[in-house]
Amino acid sequence: DQQVKQNSPSLSVQEGRISILNCDYTNSMFDYFLWYKKYPAEGPTFLISISSIKDKNEDGRFTVFLNKSAKHLSLHIVPSQPGDSAVYFCAASISGNTPLVFGKGTRLSVIA
Amino acid sequence: NAGVTQTPKFRILKIGQSMTLQCAQDMNHNYMYWYRQDPGMGLKLIYYSVGAGITDKGEVPNGYNVSRSTTEDFPLRLELAAPSQTSVYFCATSYLNTEAFFGQGTRLTVV
Numbered sequence: 001d002q003q004v005k006q007n008s009p010s011l012s013v014q015e016g017r018i019s020i021l022n023c024d025y026t027n028s029m030f031d032y033f034l035w036y037k038k039y040p041a042e043g044p045t046f047l048i049s050i051s052s053i054k055d056k057n058e059d060g061r062f063t064v065f066l067n068k069s070a071k072h073l074s075l076h077i078v079p080s081q082p083g084d085s086a087v088y089f090c091a092a093s094i095s096g097n098t099p100l101v102f103g104k105g106t107r108l109s110v111i112a
Numbered sequence: 113n114a115g116v117t118q119t120p121k122f123r124i125l126k127i128g129q130s131m132t133l134q135c136a137q138d139m140n141h142n143y144m145y146w147y148r149q150d151p152g153m154g155l156k157l158i159y160y161s162v163g164a165g166i167t168d169k170g171e172v173p174n175g176y177n178v179s180r181s182t183t184e185d186f187p188l189r190l191e192l193a194a195p196s197q198t199s200v201y202f203c204a205t206s207y208l209n210t211e212a213f214f215g216q217g218t219r220l221t222v223v
Contacts, residue, residue, distance in 0.1 A: 043215050
């Protein structure tokens with residue numbers, strides 16, 4: 001039973017446009033959410049996080065939106081750059097007291 | 113600071129062999145984790161530790177063992193390697209159960 005779902009295995013976006021990556025979760029106890037970025041042959045690297053007390057968190061070109069009622073979060077990348085091409089993982093935990101649960105990832109390709 | 117160091121980077125094992133995947137961190141984090149990533153899948157938690165001397169099972173612990181005798185090291189042991197354990201293994205650490213920092217991974221093939 002997947003608690004964190006990323007239903008789009010892949011996404012292609014033109015350079016300069018917006019990339020929107022989506023994530024759904026089923027466990028209503030989750031209250032801390034993170035996005036990780038992973039390049040081939042490297043470990044995942046932390047990108048941005050959001051706590052359930054917020055509905056938006058922004059860091060440069062990256063913004064995460066949280067819709068608690070829909071159990072949905074999304075990562076927006078604006079503008080997208082070729083270097084953003086990677087696999088993006090959504091992860092969740094309960095009050096920072098449980099290990100992170102990851103989705104299957106979405107492969108983003110930014111085309112020049 | 114090296115962060116999280118995993119050794120080896122690659123390994124081929126025969127069925128039934130054993131090996132230990134090493135993980136060392138210099139971030140002074142209490143929490144350490146082992147995840148595995150199969151093709152097209154997310155990261156699945158194998159074992160984790162909240163401090164020296166304390167370990168707990170994750171989602172997929174069968175076929176693995178861990179120990180945590182120091183804050184810095186968290187080795188993962190495979191006793192009888194099976195083809196189903198072919199995967200990429202990631203070690204990670206965190207200060208609390210917040211953003212985790214990952215090693216580069218160990219790619220293991222069991223033939």
